[in-house]
Amino acid sequence: MELVFDGHNDVLLRLWNTMRAGGDPVAEFVDGTTNGHIDGPRARRGGLVGGISAIYIPSGDLVVKDADADGHYVTPLAAPLPRQSSLDTALEFASIALKLERAGAWRICRSTADIRTAIADGVFASVLHMEGCEAIGADLAALDVFYAAGLRSLGPVWSRHNIFGHGVPFAYPMSPDIGPGLTDAGFELVKACNRLGILIDLAHITEKGFWDVAKTTDQPLIASHSNVHALTPVARNLTDRQLDAIAESRGLVGLNYATTMLRADGLENAATPLSDMVRHIDYLVERMGIDCVALGSDFDGATIPAEIDDAAGNQALVAALEKAGYTGPDLAKICRENWLRVLGAAWHER
Structure with missing residues (x-):
């Protein structure tokens, strides 16, 4: 079994919804469930040894628009969110993450050594991420607090605007070059992340951003x-010019399992073959090199191919990659080692 460290999941969102419905989020993760994609038992069955876990503030009733007769759709950007309620929600997410750690269900990792130790110990290695920084004010005081709690990755925006910058909508076909980029506060956020050693994630930002x-x-x-x-x-998705810049920086793209981002027609359809995933991996490897390609499933945040279904099925993709010729050190790079390299670089490890 090839072990996988995954670049993005929304399991905290699902567990937060469980808590709001009166359930026990820690028990759901520890004991397992049929809901969503990730829990402890399914992660172990699928060789998912860890991942970057998002603190994400939900945007109400945002639903991706249905495609028209030509297969096209444009979902308006989610409305901006108020800072105080966003901070309250983010603290609830962080609380769940800390409770999972206290229960021994996972370990919040602040270094690549932490990740490797957790994997060796058989404990899910979680890196805390903030997907959209609505919970952080322009003074960045909350950033320091979340950093102390273990935050080591953030995306300045989700697919909505905030005080730091502008996001891209869920739309097909459409260029990512659809609006402004960082605000003055956004530039200061990036500089603060550089100083602290917090990874900056470009997954939802406009091309200008x-x-x-x-x-x-x-x-x-x-x-x-x-x-x-x-x-x-x-x-x-990313243009060739963006991919070239990522490769030049020795950065990384994590393959998103969302079918809307894999299929040539851009539709949400679980009957999406694994060959579509391999097709994107092949393109990324050819364009950027094997050292710049990894996995970023979006488990618990998207409709994924039925052949994978959830974290327990992750080895189906591994098998498809092996069949396509990715074996040995190359397969290990895609599945986990490239993530550990770029995390170490973002965190200023030597």
């Missing part, structure tokens, strides 16, 4: 859960 980060950061460029725009022209 991508280039704003690129000219400001001292880190490798990383898009944790994005795919190839030339193959699936949704606004969330």
